Amino acid sequence: MKLAYLSLTGNVRDFVEKTGIRSIEIHYNGPYEEVNEPFIVIVPSYDEMITETVRSFVQFGRNEEYLIGFAGSGNLNFDGDYCFNAKDLSTLFQKPLLYTFEFSGTESDVQHFKEELSHYAGAGTK
Ligand SMILES: Cc1cc2nc3c(=O)[nH]c(=O)nc-3n(C[C@H](O)[C@H](O)[C@H](O)COP(=O)(O)O)c2cc1C
DSSP states (O other), X not given: OEEEEOOSSSHHHHHHHHHTOOEEEXXXXXXXXXXXXXXXXXXXXXXXXXXXXXXXXXXXXXXXXXXXXXEEEEOXXXXXXXXXXXXXXXXXXXXXXXXXXXXXXXXXXXXXXXXXHHTTGGXXXX
């Protein structure tokens, strides 16, 4: 299993590095690449363009066939819009929202996120 992440100011990248899980970065302006194995997408929250960029990535090549679900990074001060991009993508692709965290996450967030992933061990979480 891999993580595919988008990060504009580095918080999501830091979180991904703390997990120690193999990853690829989704670049805001592309080009996109095929993951070719089960993966989870982690996105920050900004505006609709984040959803559109990740939608294009997921729909690139055969990526959607390998998509497990989403996680989101945000800021709770945004209240009802907290992690809205990850939530919208989860609805759009009918895949679970596995975890949300603020900024680059705490050690506890990393642990809980990895526990969620362990439910998908059959997809190669180790
Ligand atoms: C202009 C701007 C808009 C943001 N909008 C939201 C938002 O609507 N909801 C939310 O939960 N977080 C929002 N955030 C917080 C970021 O999503 C959060 O800091 C995230 O960790 C950034 O990840 P990155 O550093 O990997 O890009 C916003 C931050 C900025 C600077």
